[in-house]
Amino acid sequence: MITVYGFAPSGNCHKVRLLLEQVGRDYRWVEKRSDDGSTRTAEMLAKNPNGKVPFIELDDGRVLAESNAILHWIAEGTSFLPVDPWQKAQALSWMFFEQYSHEPYIAVARFICGWTPIDSPRRADLPRLRERSHQALAVMERHLSAHAWFTGDQYGIADIALFAYTCVADHGGVSLENYPAIRDWLARIAQTPGFVPMPEPDAAAAALIAQSN
Amino acid sequence: MITVYGFAPSGNCHKVRLLLEQVGRDYRWVEKRSDDGSTRTAEMLAKNPNGKVPFIELDDGRVLAESNAILHWIAEGTSFLPVDPWQKAQALSWMFFEQYSHEPYIAVARFICGWTPIDSPRRADLPRLRERSHQALAVMERHLSAHAWFTGDQYGIADIALFAYTCVADHGGVSLENYPAIRDWLARIAQTPGFVPMPEPDAAAAALIAQSN
Numbered sequence: 168m169i170t171v172y173g174f175a176p177s178g179n180c181h182k183v184r185l186l187l188e189q190v191g192r193d194y195r196w197v198e199k200r201s202d203d204g205s206t207r208t209a210e211m212l213a214k215n216p217n218g219k220v221p222f223i224e225l226d227d228g229r230v231l232a233e234s235n236a237i238l239h240w241i242a243e244g245t246s247f248l249p250v251d252p253w254q255k256a257q258a259l260s261w262m263f264f265e266q267y268s269h270e271p272y273i274a275v276a277r278f279i280c281g282w283t284p285i286d287s288p289r290r291a292d293l294p295r296l297r298e299r300s301h302q303a304l305a306v307m308e309r310h311l312s313a314h315a316w317f318t319g320d321q322y323g324i325a326d327i328a329l330f331a332y333t334c335v336a337d338h339g340g341v342s343l344e345n346y347p348a349i350r351d352w353l354a355r356i357a358q359t360p361g362f363v364p365m366p367e368p369d370a371a372a373a374a375l376i377a378q379s380n
Numbered sequence: 381m382i383t384v385y386g387f388a389p390s391g392n393c394h395k396v397r398l399l400l401e402q403v404g405r406d407y408r409w410v411e412k413r414s415d416d417g418s419t420r421t422a423e424m425l426a427k428n429p430n431g432k433v434p435f436i437e438l439d440d441g442r443v444l445a446e447s448n449a450i451l452h453w454i455a456e457g458t459s460f461l462p463v464d465p466w467q468k469a470q471a472l473s474w475m476f477f478e479q480y481s482h483e484p485y486i487a488v489a490r491f492i493c494g495w496t497p498i499d500s501p502r503r504a505d506l507p508r509l510r511e512r513s514h515q516a517l518a519v520m521e522r523h524l525s526a527h528a529w530f531t532g533d534q535y536g537i538a539d540i541a542l543f544a545y546t547c548v549a550d551h552g553g554v555s556l557e558n559y560p561a562i563r564d565w566l567a568r569i570a571q572t573p574g575f576v577p578m579p580e581p582d583a584a585a586a587a588l589i590a591q592s593n
Contacts, residue, residue: 216519216522216523217477217481217519229466231466231469231470231473232473232477233472233473233476233477233480234476235472235476236469236470236472236473236475236476237469237473239468239469239472240465240466240468240469243465252453252456253442253444253453255452255453256444256449256450256452256453257444257449259446259448259449259452259472260444260445260446260449260450262449262476263446263447263448263449263475263476263479264430264445264446266476266479266480267446267479267480267483267484268430270480271480271484306429306430309429310429
């Protein structure tokens, strides 16, 4: 059995749930908020010294952290990870793009809008974060204008990694209006077998998001 | 033949050179500065729409971007990438840690110190970047206090990924004085077969670094 430590509305955590559902693996979900220090208690730091979620724990106590590394491990031997080394490297390339050029802008803008006070000084960062978010989306739109998926010719873990925060970009004030190929790709993903949607933010976060945009 | 497009003093680019040297693969290096727009010309954007280096190009024109994805591709079938899926996932976990929790602080502090004017407004970010750099180093120190390498029981691509900017952390004003296990690990890497050191910054960058710290 795999135990997932995660915060339900986090895209990084949802990636893991989505793939586990789609490959049909049993798992147990342990909810840990990442906005109130719950991921940095002594017990949690003993499991993941970087103090973040998601991470997974096996029955023998072994731990694996970093959402995209977890996706790679779960996907080994399934159709979600290409066998061909070049295609596998392309999938990883998009996953590193996601963590370096996409998530730090789109996910952080969303977090600031929904999970920080309306007068947080971090909100001064939003214009820059939104500008960089659109740069990442433009790179994705260009790829999706010529390809159905990010991983070779079928849906896979690079799509899951990029789906997680793209599908809720509007929570951070980043509109997908000018990205028709991205919107079509999101719709295709929602039709894949075993798909589960991102959980909605709770009422407090939803109210902050509504006030922010 | 592999063509590497890279900026010599960039740690992300040096990763690729170091592994190519250590596995003994032939390659051609095309120098492209990343601080003057050379990576964002129309010709370069046609190859890598994300406008960054490093990326590699094969003789048939295929391109692979993102330093750690390139490492993974080059390392396939060599001792630098574990075969065991769990160990391979652990290597990837450290590589995603590097790109999300390490490089955006240690490499960016170094870039600001060496490659922006001494009166750049970006220098106001340095205290925060240095604080986060030390958080990443503390996670590495904890691991290296109990393990010789980041990839199972031998030197591999996770070590190369983390080596690149750790070995020049002091350029950004981030001292390794309090991390003896990290310093021992850097020394072990410098003794591995085929090792090539990070190129020194040019005179202009060296002068800015000296003024910054």
